[in-house]
Amino acid sequence: MTMPVSITVNGTETSHEVEPRLLLVHYLRDVIGLTGTNVGCDTSQCGSCTVLIDGLAVKSCTVLAVQGDGSDITTIEGLAKNGELHPIQQAFWDNHGLQCGFCTPGMIITATEILKKNKKATEQDVRHGLEGNICRCTGYENIVKSIVAAQSVAPAKKAGKAKKGTA
Amino acid sequence: MKVLRPHSVDDALELYERHPDAVPLAGGTDFMVAWNGGSENGRLILDLSALASWRRIRDTPSMLRLGALVTHWQLQQETLVKKKFPLLVDACATIGGRQIQSRGTLGGNIANASPAGDTFAPLAVYDARVRLRSAAGRRKLPFMDVFAGVKKTHLRPGELIELVELDFPKKPARQFFRKVGTRSASAISKTVAAGLLWLRRDGTVRELRFALGSMAPTVRRLYSVESFLLGKKPTPRVVKEAVALLEADVDPIDDLRSTRFYRMEVSRNLLRAFLRSGS
Numbered sequence: 001m002t003m004p005v006s007i008t009v010n011g012t013e014t015s016h017e018v019e020p021r022l023l024l025v026h027y028l029r030d031v032i033g034l035t036g037t038n039v040g041c042d043t044s045q046c047g048s049c050t051v052l053i054d055g056l057a058v059k060s061c062t063v064l065a066v067q068g069d070g071s072d073i074t075t076i077e078g079l080a081k082n083g084e085l086h087p088i089q090q091a092f093w094d095n096h097g098l099q100c101g102f103c104t105p106g107m108i109i110t111a112t113e114i115l116k117k118n119k120k121a122t123e124q125d126v127r128h129g130l131e132g133n134i135c136r137c138t139g140y141e142n143i144v145k146s147i148v149a150a151q152s153v154a155p156a157k158k159a160g161k162a163k164k165g166t167a
Numbered sequence: 168m169k170v171l172r173p174h175s176v177d178d179a180l181e182l183y184e185r186h187p188d189a190v191p192l193a194g195g196t197d198f199m200v201a202w203n204g205g206s207e208n209g210r211l212i213l214d215l216s217a218l219a220s221w222r223r224i225r226d227t228p229s230m231l232r233l234g235a236l237v238t239h240w241q242l243q244q245e246t247l248v249k250k251k252f253p254l255l256v257d258a259c260a261t262i263g264g265r266q267i268q269s270r271g272t273l274g275g276n277i278a279n280a281s282p283a284g285d286t287f288a289p290l291a292v293y294d295a296r297v298r299l300r301s302a303a304g305r306r307k308l309p310f311m312d313v314f315a316g317v318k319k320t321h322l323r324p325g326e327l328i329e330l331v332e333l334d335f336p337k338k339p340a341r342q343f344f345r346k347v348g349t350r351s352a353s354a355i356s357k358t359v360a361a362g363l364l365w366l367r368r369d370g371t372v373r374e375l376r377f378a379l380g381s382m383a384p385t386v387r388r389l390y391s392v393e394s395f396l397l398g399k400k401p402t403p404r405v406v407k408e409a410v411a412l413l414e415a416d417v418d419p420i421d422d423l424r425s426t427r428f429y430r431m432e433v434s435r436n437l438l439r440a441f442l443r444s445g446s
Contacts, residue, residue: 003170020170020212023203042203044196047266056240056269062199063270066170067192067216110266132264 005069009034010078018065025049027065028075036076036105040134047133050106051075057113059132076105079112087153088112088146094153097146099137107133111147123148168202172214176221176300179327182213184302187324189213193236193275196267221274221329224248229335235274235328239286240265242273251335254289254361257344261285261356274328277313280320280385283424285346287386288361291378293333300329307332314385340366343441347433349424356381357425360437372396377441379434381424382417391415392438406442410435 002017007027014032028034028051040048042061049061052074079086085093088111098104107130114129115121121129126147127140135143171189173179183189189211192198201207215221221234224245231247239259242248249256262268262276262285276286277297287310295310302325310331315321322328343362348354359380365373375396377389391412399405419430 001169003172021168043200044263044267047264050266053269057266058269059266062195062203064170064195064199064212064214066172067195067214069172070217113265129265132266 003066005065007065007068007070008072010074020064020066022065023061024051024063024065024068024073025060027068028060028073031065034075034077038102038105040102040106040136045134046103046106046136047110047130048103048106050109050133052109052113055113055116057110057132074109074112076109079108086112088115088150091146091150091153092143095142095146095149097139097142099135099139103133103135103137107135107143107147111150114147115151119151121148121151168208168210168212170212170214172217174217176218176329179213179215179218180300180302180325183327184325186211186213191215191278191327193272193278194238194270196263196271196275197279197281215327231333231335233273233331233333235330236272237274239268239271239273239276243268252289252293252333254292254342254344254363255286255333258285258289258346258359258361261346261348273331277310277331278320278322278328280314280316280318282317282384282386283356283359283381284386285356285359285380288359288378288380289344290331290333291386291388292361292363292376293336294376296332298329298332299323299326301326305329311386311388317384336363337365339363341441341444343437343444345437345440347437355424358382358419358430358433358437360434360441362438362441364441370400371398372401377438379417379437382419382430382434387417389413389416389438396442401442403443406439409442410438413438 003020004017006015016031025039028037038048039061040046044059044062049059050057051060053071088108110133118125126144171182173182192212192214221236223234225232239262242259243256276284290310297308297313299306313320341364345360346356347358348356362377364375367373375393380386392409395412396409419427421427
């Protein structure tokens with residue numbers, strides 16, 4: 001027997017009838033076709049499937065889609081706006097924050113929450129915040145570097161738009 | 168899998184009374200891993216995640232009431248919890264990464280009754296009470312009376328944890344939390360210790376509470392050690408005698424996470440560290 005779910009994903013309302021056993025990550029990937037969120041381990045360990053549910057980082061491989069009914073979800077696809085990368089995405093690009101790229105969506109989503117809660121995150125804060133995300137390539141150095149660097153990407157851009165444009 | 172998803176507490180209690188075999192699901196951080204692995208196929212789930220009223224933290228002049236669905240993450244953000252119950256905050260910060268802390272709930276942690284439940288040692292020393300609710304009514308259990316064994320509680324069929332009550336303690340002279348795991352990040356505990364100590368003006372022990380997790384099928388308060396130390400000054404000789412009593416209160420096993428020998432050794436060290444801290 002299917003159940004109805006309505007979930008807002010990246011600002012767009014989605015409604016479907018789903019099997020109760022459907023995991024949230026499979027709802028995102030297979031039902032609405034957003035395949036940026038990866039499944040790495042299926043056991044809540046690796047963090048590749050991290051999405052934001054109502055602003056909080058959560059591992060979508062161990063949440064049922066029906067539990068997400070009525071919630072507001074952000075995936076990696078929801079970060080870039082008007083063709084412009086999110087500051088954290090830009091920082092990953094600039095600092096070579098990825099190797100194979102599989103863990104990257106989860107890393108970036110988790111990073112958005114870390115930086116939202118902590119406006120002056122140090123390298124140590126970022127490493128601690130990424131406790132639940134594993135990079136199989138062990139590329140942590142550049143991942144952490146990217147996230148720390150992203151903090152100076154964001155305000156610089158805003159300042160540039162406001163007035164003094166530094167080229 | 169079938170899922171029942173009530174939106175009110177009354178509906179949840181009525182459904183659970185009608186389906187006492189259902190698995191109440193809160194954050195699902197433990198159950199969903201087992202289910203993904205295939206060991207819980209075909210279960211009827213009573214999903215509690217829509218019960219917003221059980222997500223609240225409320226205070227009275229004498230106590231804090233933590234709804235069963237308050238998450239480990241929420242507990243770390245709340246000023247009053249940080250100020251009055253820092254050991255609980257410390258424990259919550261060691262549970263998995265932030266994604267797990269955002270899902271995992273206090274009530275779920277208790278109902279799951281793992282011997283390695285990280286919040287249990289703090290709840291034991293804070294003398295928590297657990298309020299239960301069923302369609303038939305309410306009842307209250309002292310935290311130490313909740314557990315019946317590994318993964319077993321004294322909850323009756325149809326009964327759900329509604330909230331956890333914590334009386335504000337007098338400011339202790341010493342407070343202590345330590346979790347010992349295989350590594351610093353996202354590890355299941357080998358031993359968890361929590362302690363509170365109040366001293367008289369002359370330096371003797373007015374009250375002492377010390378609890379160990381992962382050292383027996385359920386969390387243990389070290390009642391022998393606690394009563395031995397009452398009225399005594401924790402001098403090196405007294406501490407030595409107290410540490411020797413530890414074996415009377417715990418009964419660790421060899422399992423996949425650690426050995427009895429290691430757990431005993433570490434626990435003695437933790438008790439010693441707690442009693443000597445600040446002196």
